[in-house]
Amino acid sequence: MTARVLVEVRGEDAARWRAALAAALPEARFVSSAEREVDYLVTWKPAADVFEHTLVRKAIFNLGAGVDHLLRVPGLPASVPIYRLSDAGMAAQMAEYAVAAVLRAFRGLDRYAASQAAGVWQPQPARERGSFGVGVMGAGVLGRAVLAALRPFGFPLRAYARTARAIEDVHVFGGDDLASFLSGCAVCICLLPATAATRDLFDARTLAWLPRGGHFVNLARGELVVDADLVAALDSGALASATLDVFRTEPLPPDHPFWHHPRVTMTPHVAAITLLRESSEQVAAGIRAVEAGAEPPGRVDRARGY
Ligand code: OXD
Numbered sequence: 001m002t003a004r005v006l007v008e009v010r011g012e013d014a015a016r017w018r019a020a021l022a023a024a025l026p027e028a029r030f031v032s033s034a035e036r037e038v039d040y041l042v043t044w045k046p047a048a049d050v051f052e053h054t055l056v057r058k059a060i061f062n063l064g065a066g067v068d069h070l071l072r073v074p075g076l077p078a079s080v081p082i083y084r085l086s087d088a089g090m091a092a093q094m095a096e097y098a099v100a101a102v103l104r105a106f107r108g109l110d111r112y113a114a115s116q117a118a119g120v121w122q123p124q125p126a127r128e129r130g131s132f133g134v135g136v137m138g139a140g141v142l143g144r145a146v147l148a149a150l151r152p153f154g155f156p157l158r159a160y161a162r163t164a165r166a167i168e169d170v171h172v173f174g175g176d177d178l179a180s181f182l183s184g185c186a187v188c189i190c191l192l193p194a195t196a197a198t199r200d201l202f203d204a205r206t207l208a209w210l211p212r213g214g215h216f217v218n219l220a221r222g223e224l225v226v227d228a229d230l231v232a233a234l235d236s237g238a239l240a241s242a243t244l245d246v247f248r249t250e251p252l253p254p255d256h257p258f259w260h261h262p263r264v265t266m267t268p269h270v271a272a273i274t275l276l277r278e279s280s281e282q283v284a285a286g287i288r289a290v291e292a293g294a295e296p297p298g299r300v301d302r303a304r305g306y
Pocket of ligand 1: 063064065066067272273274
C-alpha cells in the first residue's frame with residue numbers, strides 16, 4: 001500500500017517543504033490535513049491541535065534537530081516512534097559558526113572593534129593557545145563535528161556529555177562534573193537539548209563556574225539560560241562576551257536587553273539552518289527504512305527528551 005504522508009509545517013516555508021519532500025519520496029501519497037489517518041507525519045512546530053484531527057499510524061519525522069516543541073504538543077501519540085534530523089547538513093554549519101565564535105574570542109576581535117569605534121590604535125598582547133580551553137556541551141553528532149573542526153587550532157578541548165564517552169584529543173566530563181568542566185572553558189559552547197534536566201541550567205551559580213573573562217556561546221535553546229543572570233555576569237565583567245543564536249522567545253522582543261548589550265553578539269537562530277534538500281532526503285530515506293521494517297537513525301528517546 002502507498003504510504004500516506006502529511007507534511008505539517010506552518011508559515012511561508014510550507015509549500016517549499018511539501019514540494020521538496022514530494023520530490024524526494026515520489027512513491028508516497030502526500031495528503032492534506034483533512035485526511036483523518038496518515039502513516040507518517042513530517043513536521044516542524046506543528047499546530048497544537050494536530051493530533052486532535054490526525055491519527056498517525058507509523059512514525060513522526062521532526063524537521064529539525066531539537067524535539068522540545070514537538071514533545072510538548074498535546075495528544076502526541078505515545079506509541080508512535082519519533083525521528084529527528086541527524087546532521088542533514090547542520091553539523092558543518094554548526095562547526096563553522098562555533099569556530100568563528102571561538103576565534104573571535106581568542107583573537108580579541110570584539111575589543112579591536114571597540115578600539116576602532118573609539119578611534120584608538122591599541123594592540124593587545126598575544127594569547128597562549130595552550131591555556132585557552134574550549135568546551136563543548138553535548139557530544140552528539142553536532143557536538144562532535146564542532147570538536148573536530150576546532151582540533152586543528154590546538155586549543156585544549158573538553159566536552160560535557162550526559163554519558164561520558166571517549167573522544168580523541170578531548171577531555172570528556174560526565175553529568176556530575178559540570179563545575180570542573182566549566183572551570184576550564186575560556187569559551188563554552190552550548191549544544192545541549194532543552195529537556196527537564198537542562199532548562200535554566202545556566203544561572204548565576206553555574207555561570208560563575210566559568211573562568212573570569214570567559215565567553216559563553218549558546219547555539220542550543222534559549223530556555224537553558226536565565227537571561228537576567230547572564231546579563232548580570234556580562235555587566236559585572238565576570239564574562240567577557242556572549243554569542244547567542246537562540247532565545248527564550250523568538251523573535252527576541254524588541255525591548256530585550258540582549259539587543260543592545262555591548263558584550264552580546266546575536267544572530268536570529270541561524271547557526272545551523274535546516275536545509276531543504278538534505279533534510280527531505282533524510283526523511284525520505286527514513287520513511288523508506290520504516291516501510292522496509294528497518295530502524296532509521298535519529299530515534300528520539302522520549303524519557304530523555306531528545
Ligand atoms: C532546531 C533546528 O532544532 O533548527 O533548532 O534544527
